[in-house]
Amino acid sequence: MMKRLTITLAIVLGAAVFLQACGEKSQESVMKRMDKQLQEMKGYKTKAEMRMNTGKEEQVYQIEVWHKKDDFYRVALSNQEDEKNNQVILKNEDGVFVVTPALDKSFKFQSEWPENSSQSYLYQSLLNDIQQDKESNFQVTDTHYLFTTKTNYQSNNNLPYQEIYVDKKTYTPVLVKVLDTDQKPVVEVKFEQFQLNPEFNEKDFALDDHPQTDEDKAENTGEKTEQVFSIMYPEFTAGAELQEEKELTIENGTRLIMTYDGEKAFTLVQEHKETVPSSAGFTEVSGEMIDLGHSIGAISNSMIEWNYNGADFYLASDQLTREELIEVAKSVVQQEVK
Incomplete structure (x- = not known):
């Protein structure tokens, strides 16, 4: 009787081990498979659609990512x-650049991007967030592995979590939902395709290899434009009120200086150029690259600078916190007064 029971128990245990081996993979095995794939691949190309609900209206962006090893x-x-506000983030052996093709304008950053913050559209950034969060949640659906992890957004503490959906066949991300403090999705990145180990040309990551459209070239002739610029006001002011608006004439355009007074005082400067040089080159900035939603900016000390709709913006304050400074900058395009 005892011998028969032992045999039965061995069969049951063996079957359980067999079923487990044939069943769903564990969180650790999926992470190892993703990490191995990332280490062995020469690079990838992917396209994605990003929807952002951080303001009054939903913003939709098309994203194309090229990554080459090294x-x-x-x-x-x-x-x-x-x-006109389309931008390209470029990283090569010379540094990190943000290019605005329509203006033939580039900013060069002394930056650790993309390692210094979460990037919802980069494979390696998503995997790093998964690996760094020892308390991440793991689920399995019919078609996906789902990770819920903490984020690492230096510029936004209001987006602490993310859901990362990984394809069970290819081990590549198919959907990312960035969640607010109430667990509601605010940013959604949907990957449309993911190509591993594509071929790249030497010039694919060169700063001066970004062909412009005929419309872009027409805007860069150096001739005066007929466009009427609108003055942009921040919707979020941290309680400060507009005290003074001063308009100055500068070379090729106008500079508008807005002074906001209160417990959290700040100054907002807008520069509108009537002509655009045919070859603007790049401007080197020492700040950290930051995503403002409407554009990519640079933040350093107590100032943020960015370009939007052909105008240069500078926001400075020694009283706003870093988070407040970013929130003011993000809100500038949300209220437009002509």
Whole structure:
């Protein structure tokens, strides 16, 4: 009787081990498989749609990511309704650049991007967030592995979590939902395709290899434009009120200085150029690259600078916190007064 029971128990245990081996993979095994794939691949190309609900209206961006091993990146961010503000993030052996093709303008950053913050559209950044969060949650669906992890957004503490959906066949991300403190999705990145080990040309990551459209070239002739610029006001002011608006004439345009007074005083400067040089080159900035939603900016000490709709913006304050400074900058395009 005892011998029969032992045999039965052995069969049951063996079957359990067999079923486990044939069943769903564990969180650790999925992470190892993703890490191995990332280490062995020569690079990847992917396209994604990013929807952001951080303001009054939803913003939709098309993203194209090229990554080549040895830390080369090209991330093109475009918005069909706002093509003049399309931008390209480029990282090569010379540094990190943000290019605005329509203006032939580039900023060079002394930056550790993309390692210094979560990037919802980069494979390696998502995997790093998964690996760094020892308390991440893991679930399995019919078609995906789902990780819920903490984020590492230096510029936004209001987006602490993310859901990362990984394809069970390819082990590549298919959907990312960035959640607010109430666990509601605020940013959603949906990957449309993911190509591993594509071929790249030597010029694919070169700063001067970004062909412009005929419309872009027409805007860069150095001739005066007929465009009427609108003055932009921040919707969020941290309680400060507009005290003074001073307009100055500068070379090729106008400079508007807005002074906001209160417990959290700040100054907002807007510069509108009537002509655009045919070859603007790049401006080197020492600040950290930051995503403002409407554009990519640079933050350093107590100042943020960015370009939007052909105008240069500078926001400075020694009283606003870093988070408040970023929130003011993000809100500038949300209220437009002509």
